[in-house]
Amino acid sequence: MPHPLPWYIAGPLIGLIVPALLLIGNKPFGISSNFRHICAAAAPCGIEFFSHDWKRAGLWNLTFLAGVCVGATIAVWLAPPAPIHLSPRVLADLQAAGVHDFTGLVPREIFSWSALLTLRGLVATVIGGFLVGFGTAYAGGCTSGHAIAGLADRQLASLVAVCGFFAGGLAASYLLLPLLG
């Protein structure tokens, strides 16, 4: 299998998930709802946002999410990822921002158990994770729900959200990341 899987194969395959979910059970493609369902299952604490029937609304999606994890595991086993090829400019930019390990799916100097004890590892993993959960709940969706399903359905709210995704991502990449390196 070519590495990486070319965009013109990967993109359409991901796009087909939207009609597949609609045809199987009229379900909307969107991963971040699962965070809400898990909160509702584990710690609703009388909060209105978590008072919905998570099993009825979200069991299908939690099952989909379990599949995501297992699918990635099987894919690693069948066709392990090759070392990443970055353009010289991106490589130089990231090195200037203090990244030196380019061997894995993530830089281990930022994402590993020991790196959690460093400021950069802590901010990237814990604060970054918190913002993913808080931001997607506030915006009512993530890359799958807004950038793919929402834009495909030509929803204006999703376009606004995706502009926000990129504004935040650019700010963090150019301003925050070099500061932490």
Place this chain on the structure above:
Amino acid sequence: MLVPYFLLGSAFGAVLLEAEVISWFRIQEMFRFGSFHMYGIIASAIVVAGTSIEIIRRLQLRGPDGESIGLAPKQLGSGLRYVAGGTLFGIGWALTGACPGPLVALVGAGVPVMVVAIASALVGTWTYGYLRPRLPH
């Protein structure tokens, strides 16, 4: 019947890995406009999904209970929740190098420390739920 959802999720997870969408470096490359790869994936996914939705609409396909099939419209309102929530998520996306699907796929792909990021994301969503009545939308 949950099996089809599990299989679709597995296919999604496998594609995310093989196309390197779950690579922190690919996300940084995207935000630094270093390659067409991620833009090509997102754009072609939108085109295929959009065309499919249009076909479903034209054929007026119905669900098992006779309901019309499609995505529920999102109310824009003031748009503030999309701007503020979207920007906060974007910062998290660039820092972790992963949106929610890839966070979970990374754990499956052998980066177990991402369970900490997922736990933080759950705390983040819970915090939003707690603050929701006081946040502008």
